[in-house]
Amino acid sequence: MKSCCCQTADAPLRVLLVDDEPGDAVVLEAFLEMQEGFQCVGCAANGEEALKFLSRQETPVDAVLLDVYMPGMDGIDFLREWQKMPYPKPKVFVLSAYGSFGEDQIRHQVLRLGVAAYFEKGYPLDLICKRIRDLCAVKNIESIMTPKRECVLEELSEELIDDLLPATKSVGRHYLMDALNYLTSSAQRTWRICEVYDWIAEKNGVSCKSVDRALRQMGKEIAHHGAQRWQRMTAGMELKDTSPSNKILLEMLKREVLYRERYLVGSHGEAGHGYEL
Incomplete structure (x- = not known):
């Protein structure tokens, strides 16, 4: 095809x-x-x-x-x-x-x-x-994938999942667990990680390793502060790490938290619910 x-x-x-x-x-x-x-x-x-x-x-x-x-x-x-x-x-x-x-x-x-x-x-x-x-509109991942990059990203994804999955257990919002569960799917893991990393890296002119560090920091903050504190942070605060990749991650998460609060776990009066990763 x-x-x-x-x-x-x-x-x-x-x-x-x-x-x-x-x-x-x-x-x-x-x-x-x-x-x-x-x-x-x-x-x-x-x-x-x-x-x-x-x-x-x-x-x-x-x-x-x-x-x-x-x-x-x-x-x-x-x-x-x-x-x-x-x-x-x-x-x-x-x-x-x-x-x-x-x-x-x-x-x-x-x-x-x-x-x-x-x-x-x-x-x-x-x-x-x-x-x-x-x-x-997201660029097809096949156009930028190489065997070396696929190998590196597979290793990064394994480590990232090991770091973040325990952290999400303290978070009350099921969409965070869903996101990590999605990443652990063997059929999707490398492709999904690669899409996310490359999109963030390209937007901010940073390397995939910088994005990886920011994701790890995000996981530590989730584990340390818990669900309610983390949501307040994303609504109006920034992490200590203010690297370009971490800033864009915060903006993405802030937008997703607000979106999901309204449409996924909002009041029964909402018109309907949507969910995406």
Whole structure:
């Protein structure tokens, strides 16, 4: 399969909808077509139809918006097959029914399988489109990966996980544990670590090792201060280490904490919840 996120500045993002509910699919398709920079290239009623559609495309699909509960091949089984596809491949965004039975377990499972983001139905469609646009804009990791870099990043990721996983046990917000659980997935670990490191390093003109040091410091601060103190720090304070990489990490975490507080663990009056890594 060809590169999936290779569209030019003028080319729309090609999105495949996978949902067995015709009404939901029609609404999503109409909304996507109204958004600048998006093109709905097809609709599939289950995972099997989606895989067949992807295999027939000469022009690659950039993103798949996937339901979980479908007759035949459901979203989970589709993701297992999607994992086997060679890199690069379309990014997958899960859109699941709000309040479904076992939703927490489903969310954890799909994140472990490597989806780019998870949304509950009812989440604002304009924000879903923004997340798809932002995440599809991330440079494909294959274009910058070398055997030496892959080896180094694998070692860094192993050490980073060993350092941070115990620290997160004192944190009450499950999204931090989810993030570390995602990194420990053998199918995703190196690629995810590499994406994060390179994105931060490129943005700040620093090395991956500098980013690694900042991440370790972040883990120590989480372990030392606990969840509530850490959230207050990210809302208005800075760590002692003010290196460029650490500053951007703080800004990223501050934004994510505020976002998740509002949409993931907010009041029942919110329009819906979204989750991404």
